[in-house]
Amino acid sequence: MSENEKVINFMRVRHLAGVFSLLLILGSIVSLAVNGLQFGLDFTGGTQIEVGYEKPADLNQVRSQLTSAGYEGAVVVYFGAETDVLIRLQRGFDPGLGEEILAALNRDAAQPVQLRRIEFVGPQVGEELRDDGGLGMLFALLVVMLYVAMRFQYKFSVGAVVALIHDVILVLGLFSVLRLDFDLTVLAAVLAVIGYSLNDTIVVADRIRENFRKLRTETPLEVVNISLTQTLGRTLITGLTTMLVLFALYYFGGETIHGFSIALLFGVLIGTYSSIYVSSYVLLLLDISKEDLMLPVKEGQELDDTP
Structure with missing residues (x-):
């Protein structure tokens, strides 16, 4: 220098x-x-569910609905657009889980909710x-x-x-x-x-x-x-x-x-x-x-x- x-x-x-x-x-x-x-589903295994709304969804309201229905600890995030919501649950495979989540979200909902897909990631x-x-x-x-x-x-x-x-x-x-x-x-x-x-x-x-x-x-x-x-x-x-x-x-x-x-x-x-x-x-x-x-x-x- x-x-x-x-x-x-x-x-x-x-x-x-x-x-x-x-x-x-x-x-x-x-x-x-x-x-x-706090490992995500990629590591621990569990179920992720994608649901769709006609208008932008309120994530806090979705979390509250899931907690009231007994699904505590669910991870709720937008998936691309604000009308698409991804829900992650550390639960094992259950064929009826998607319909249960859909029913919980449609209960007292201001707009209809549609089930887009449901996937299971195994713990192994x-x-x-x-x-x-x-x-x-x-x-x-x-x-x-x-x-x-x-x-x-x-x-x-x-x-x-x-x-x-x-x-x-x-x-x-x-x-x-x-x-x-x-x-x-x-x-x-x-x-x-x-x-x-x-x-x-x-x-x-x-x-x-x-x-x-x-x-x-x-x-x-x-x-x-x-x-x-x-x-x-x-x-x-x-x-x-x-x-x-x-x-x-x-x-x-x-x-x-x-x-x-x-x-x-x-x-x-x-x-x-x-x-x-x-x-x-x-x-x-x-x-x-x-x-x-x-x-x-x-x-x-x-x-x-x-x-």
């Missing part, structure tokens, strides 16, 4: 950020252990999806660690994986604390968070590696601060534009993707934070140095370079 450019001392609060992240992780793990995740299918999703996430983390270790150095791979684990645990913790429905769309969002956070972390790591080789007199702490300052503009622009799109998805995309939007919104925010304060902090804890990133010297090169 030129002398006129101000370097932001990000790592001045690295210990405070580390304690903050540790507390968030511990809180998330405790919530996951006590509350668990849900269990397989849950296991496959977890294995897929672990495989993704393993591949990330190998890729970063091969492209940079093993200390960078440790920092990247710690940051990714940090992001995943916090997203899962958010859904556990708020008791939000965790379905396959949310799992897809968690995997997307891994990709976003990894991309941001690699950009920072690439600049740190470049500056370690270019800057000769700066300490590792100064090199990290310079690298983070140089990539700050790109990080903020990418994060803000992504969050603008996700806000639009949340407000205009319908309730069926609310969980997906919330997971990505929180994940992008946490991923931006972790690429600055988690992965870089881990590098300093591992005593990253210029020697770790020195290019191999070819035989005879030193003789050629001497004046």
